Amino acid sequence: MRKVAIVGAGLTKFVRRALETPKELSFEATKTALDSCGLSLDDIDCVAHGSAPDAFDGIHQKGEYLADGCGGWNKPTMRVYVGGATGVHAVVHGWHHVASGMFDLCLVVCEEKMSNAMPHAQGFFLTIFDAITERALHPNLLWIFALEMNRYMQRYGYTKEDMALAAVNNKRNGLLHPSSQFKDEITVEDVLNSETMAYPVSRLDVSPVSDGAAAVVLAAEPVARRLTDKPVWIEGVGWTLDTAYWATRDLYYPRYLDKAARMAYEMAGIREPDKQINIAEPYDPFDYKALHHMEGLQLSPRGKTVELLRDGHFARDGNLPMCPSGGLLGVGNPIAAAGTMKICELFWQLRGEAGERQVPGDPRLGVAQAWGDLMQVSSVVVTGI
Amino acid sequence: MNKRVAIVGIGCSGFRTTSTDLSYREMIFEAATKCYEDAGGIHPQSIDSFVASSEDFMEGISIADEYVPDQLGAVLKPVQSIAGDSLQGIASALMQIQTGQQSIVAASAFSKVSNLSHYEKVAAYATDPAYVRPLKEHPYFIAGLEMNRYLHESCSTREQCARVVIKNKYNALSNPRAVYGSKITTEDVTCAEPVCFPLGQFDISGHLDGAIVILLASEEKAMEMTDRPIWIKGIGWATDTPNLDSRKDGLGSALYAKLAGESAYKMAGIKSPVNEINFAEVDDTFSYKELQHLEALNLCGFGEAGKLLEMGCFEPGGELPVNVSGGSLGIGYLHEANGLQKVMETALQLRGEAGKSQLSGVETGLAFAWRGIPTATGTAVVLSNRL
Amino acid sequence: MSEKLKVSGGTALSEEDIRSGKIFVTEDSLDTAYAWDTGVAVKRYLSELKQGRIIATECRKCNRIMLPPRLFCELCFIPCNEWRYVKDTGTINTFSICHVHWDASRIKEGEKPHLPAVIEIDGASEGMGIMHILGEVEPDQIEIGMKVQAVWKPESERTGSITDIKYFKPL
Numbered sequence: 033m034r035k036v037a038i039v040g041a042g043l044t045k046f047v048r049r050a051l052e053t054p055k056e057l058s059f060e061a062t063k064t065a066l067d068s069c070g071l072s073l074d075d076i077d078c079v080a081h082g083s084a085p086d087a088f089d090g091i092h093q094k095g096e097y098l099a100d101g102c103g104g105w106n107k108p109t110m111r112v113y114v115g116g117a118t119g120v121h122a123v124v125h126g127w128h129h130v131a132s133g134m135f136d137l138c139l140v141v142c143e144e145k146m147s148n149a150m151p152h153a154q155g156f157f158l159t160i161f162d163a164i165t166e167r168a169l170h171p172n173l174l175w176i177f178a179l180e181m182n183r184y185m186q187r188y189g190y191t192k193e194d195m196a197l198a199a200v201n202n203k204r205n206g207l208l209h210p211s212s213q214f215k216d217e218i219t220v221e222d223v224l225n226s227e228t229m230a231y232p233v234s235r236l237d238v239s240p241v242s243d244g245a246a247a248v249v250l251a252a253e254p255v256a257r258r259l260t261d262k263p264v265w266i267e268g269v270g271w272t273l274d275t276a277y278w279a280t281r282d283l284y285y286p287r288y289l290d291k292a293a294r295m296a297y298e299m300a301g302i303r304e305p306d307k308q309i310n311i312a313e314p315y316d317p318f319d320y321k322a323l324h325h326m327e328g329l330q331l332s333p334r335g336k337t338v339e340l341l342r343d344g345h346f347a348r349d350g351n352l353p354m355c356p357s358g359g360l361l362g363v364g365n366p367i368a369a370a371g372t373m374k375i376c377e378l379f380w381q382l383r384g385e386a387g388e389r390q391v392p393g394d395p396r397l398g399v400a401q402a403w404g405d406l407m408q409v410s411s412v413v414v415t416g417i
Numbered sequence: 418m419n420k421r422v423a424i425v426g427i428g429c430s431g432f433r434t435t436s437t438d439l440s441y442r443e444m445i446f447e448a449a450t451k452c453y454e455d456a457g458g459i460h461p462q463s464i465d466s467f468v469a470s471s472e473d474f475m476e477g478i479s480i481a482d483e484y485v486p487d488q489l490g491a492v493l494k495p496v497q498s499i500a501g502d503s504l505q506g507i508a509s510a511l512m513q514i515q516t517g518q519q520s521i522v523a524a525s526a527f528s529k530v531s532n533l534s535h536y537e538k539v540a541a542y543a544t545d546p547a548y549v550r551p552l553k554e555h556p557y558f559i560a561g562l563e564m565n566r567y568l569h570e571s572c573s574t575r576e577q578c579a580r581v582v583i584k585n586k587y588n589a590l591s592n593p594r595a596v597y598g599s600k601i602t603t604e605d606v607t608c609a610e611p612v613c614f615p616l617g618q619f620d621i622s623g624h625l626d627g628a629i630v631i632l633l634a635s636e637e638k639a640m641e642m643t644d645r646p647i648w649i650k651g652i653g654w655a656t657d658t659p660n661l662d663s664r665k666d667g668l669g670s671a672l673y674a675k676l677a678g679e680s681a682y683k684m685a686g687i688k689s690p691v692n693e694i695n696f697a698e699v700d701d702t703f704s705y706k707e708l709q710h711l712e713a714l715n716l717c718g719f720g721e722a723g724k725l726l727e728m729g730c731f732e733p734g735g736e737l738p739v740n741v742s743g744g745s746l747g748i749g750y751l752h753e754a755n756g757l758q759k760v761m762e763t764a765l766q767l768r769g770e771a772g773k774s775q776l777s778g779v780e781t782g783l784a785f786a787w788r789g790i791p792t793a794t795g796t797a798v799v800l801s802n803r804l
Numbered sequence: 805m806s807e808k809l810k811v812s813g814g815t816a817l818s819e820e821d822i823r824s825g826k827i828f829v830t831e832d833s834l835d836t837a838y839a840w841d842t843g844v845a846v847k848r849y850l851s852e853l854k855q856g857r858i859i860a861t862e863c864r865k866c867n868r869i870m871l872p873p874r875l876f877c878e879l880c881f882i883p884c885n886e887w888r889y890v891k892d893t894g895t896i897n898t899f900s901i902c903h904v905h906w907d908a909s910r911i912k913e914g915e916k917p918h919l920p921a922v923i924e925i926d927g928a929s930e931g932m933g934i935m936h937i938l939g940e941v942e943p944d945q946i947e948i949g950m951k952v953q954a955v956w957k958p959e960s961e962r963t964g965s966i967t968d969i970k971y972f973k974p975l
Binding site for chain 2: 033034053084085086087089090091092093094095096097099100104105106107108109110111112113114115121124125127128129131132133134156157159160162163269270271272273274275276277287288291292295299404405406408409
Binding site for chain 3: 042043044045046047048049050051052056057059060061063064067068087090150151152154155157158163164165166168169170171172174175178179180182183186210211227228229230231232233243244245275277279280281282283
């Protein structure tokens with residue numbers, strides 16, 4: 033199997049409402065990623081990009097509209113779209129381009145501008161529900177998170193305080209991220225006292241709506257070695273989509289993530305992920321999700337995650353740092369770009385370039401994961417140096 | 418040399434202007450069942466990965482990829498959606514097999530355009546919201562602009578574009594899957610109700626509902642699964658700029674087709690497409706597109722497509738039969754499934770399963786799909802029944 | 805701060821920037837309508853709902869009784885043609901108490917929160933749930949595992965929609 037490495041990465045700031053158009057946001061991230069490894073657009077063979085619902089921008093075939101901002105001009109350009117998992121999946125998609133042998137240098141770009149959608153991006157999530165059997169109930173994006181969080185908490189006897197710890201952890205980490213939308217730490221009390229949106233979800237359990245873009249450059253081995261002395265290898269990729277009949281699954285465990293993670297670990301030759309993985313970037317649009325996903329990623333035994341969290345196991349200087357970037361809760365959540373931001377984080381962390389966020393102890397293997405759709409899909413990428 | 422990949426199964430459902438009796442799930446289930454049976458009766462749980470091609474606004478569902486797995490038998494399998502034409506979906510499936518992680522991958526797409534109250538409104542939403550949409554023009558104006566400029570630059574004529582319509586609709590009469598086949602004259606086309614000058618009603622392919630599923634496999638698996646694998650010798654795709662006013666070679670050109678074709682030919686080792694491609698299924702969403710694409714794909718010289726068409730070169734009995742299936746003008750336009758439809762017709766020809774439309778002695782065919790207005794994106798695939 | 809990490813772009817705007825006209829904004833509203841074909845299975849589901857009944861399909865191979873009904877079993881990948889009526893009672897698998905409308909606006913003073921839930925329907929296979937809403941129950945009384953019963957609209961008001969069931973209430 034052809035080896036592929038990440039050789040460059042770039043991000044915009046994540047903000048609630050950006051001045052830049054979607055194309056401009058894509059351009060900023062793309063340009064930064066190219067500059068970071070000394071490449072120009074002419075060097076790039078192809079573009080793999082991702083962006084979540086077209087409805088946010090009110091632009092049909094949004095991928096075409098974004099193409100030039102992503103560097104996809106007179107080049108093979110292809111958009112992948114798996115809801116919230118798009119951010120990590122675009123890297124899998126980019127990996128296909130290079131690992132197949134068809135291309136040597138692939139630019140992976142993910143962008144989201146949620147502020148365009150009026151009055152609020154959340155409204156468009158109405159249209160993710162089944163048009164005939166669900167939409168008439170006027171469901172709400174928050175419903176599915178709340179339903180899942182409630183089931184998860186009830187299954188293990190977790191409390192809202194337990195879940196809030198993940199929000200506190202991630203937001204604290206995120207303050208050190210230069211892209212972060214946030215300036216202040218929060219406490220468990222802040223989370224518990226915040227407005228109840230849809231029990232058990234409170235306002236501070238949720239990551240914000242954001243605008244932003246992120247990009248990475250993928251290179252085939254010989255090219256990677258020429259471009260940098262610290263290529264970050266894509267060791268494993270996995271992805272899985274569960275049934276659309278989401279109400280027929282028990283929501284307490286993300287079995288689709290279990291499969292995706294095992295697929296990635298198998299490719300990477302990892303047998304004991306909880307011992308071998310040094311950094312975890314699980315997808316955390318809500319605090320409970322980070323924990324839910326740590327279990328699905330086989331990084332924490334089911335029902336024991338809160339205990340480990342309280343013990344400091346997942347702190348930056350713990351055994352298995354979780355979301356040293358700050359995650360979506362700590363940096364921001366421009367949907368597709370957020371997943372790619374996690375990949376960028378692994379890139380910098382494994383190279384020892386994460387500055388104040390640096391995980392100590394010379395980490396060698398990291399895993400990034402994103403999730404989406406009707407709680408059905410996950411993409412997993414294992415990186416190593 | 419990259420791993421060789423073949424088409425081992427083909428299935429389709431529908432192809433009618435409305436399909437009120439079946440939901441999209443039921444249509445895809447039918448197409449998938451036929452495809453898997455065609456591939457030797459494989460159970461979908463033995464398929465490694467699935468790629469669907471779709472666009473939210475065409476379905477009226479955000480994050481349409483959520484609804485993909487069940488009807489393909491892909492629950493808890495690797496499934497991804499490409500927001501693009503289904504030929505790009507084929508490219509993704511092919512690349513997955515070439516990585517070595519997957520051996521058997523299904524590509525699917527469908528059209529339920531009949532469920533849209535106003536397709537043209539959705540098409541208008543693909544135009545730039547700041548620069549183009551405020552003009553509030555029917556989106557086909559873009560095709561009108563392109564056609565006018567193409568005719569001006571290439572010296573192809575309006576009548577030659579009409580000839581494309583006549584040829585393809587007549588060819589469609591022999592294709593049981595075609596819905597818009599008919600026997601018409603030049604006057605029918607040139608005197609038809611004008612839409613966006615110089616486009617008239619007949620220059621535009623009609624809408625169609627349908628679902629297609631195609632199964633790809635690595636060489637090793639393909640040899641086990643079927644005795645008529647159709648090899649994907651080359652594939653290429655490209656996007657020119659989305660901005661209507663900054664296309665490198667102007668609105669009359671199809672640079673995306675040229676680039677896509679070049680990549681596909683290079684991968685297939687084709688040096689002289691005109692001599693090495695035996696027949697082609699080339700995007701004819703609008704009449705002028707067939708001529709424009711043939712030139713861009715280097716299947717004839719610039720400005721020659723119209724003349725060669727008049728000389729009968731692209732007829733079923735000619736030197737390079739084009740759209741023997743009837744193309745989109747004769748079969749109908751399947752929107753996101755357009756690319757898979759081109760591949761399907763090409764593959765069936767190469768298998769000797771094209772019925773009344775069968776050409777004799779063909780070995781290598783080209784399928785080319787364009788994403789439709791307002792895009793400048795296309796994908797070319799070279800297929801062969803020889804390894 | 806990492807010397808290698810560079811972040812560029814993402815200039816923050818405030819609501820005031822937009823309201824005061826400092827920023828040029830172009831607006832458009834989408835106007836699309838869709839008429840989705842229900843197909844055979846969902847058509848039957850809806851017409852049975854209109855008659856005050858919930859119908860499912862059974863897979864002859866794995867014997868799952870599936871809701872909403874489908875013409876094929878997605879796991880065995882074979883057609884299903886055996887229709888089974890199931891009860892209109894069930895068990896709450898999970899629920900929420902929602903103070904926010906679908907468009908992110910908050911519920912008003914005096915307005916009751918919405919009570920979405922996943923309800924495992926009796927008679928269908930274990931775990932076979934549908935999403936619906938709860939009613940005639942105080943939010944703090946709801947528990948996972950509670951037994952509930954559908955409350956139907958009067959026959960004359962039913963249209964063949966999931967909302968022909970107004971809500972589920974505790975048994």
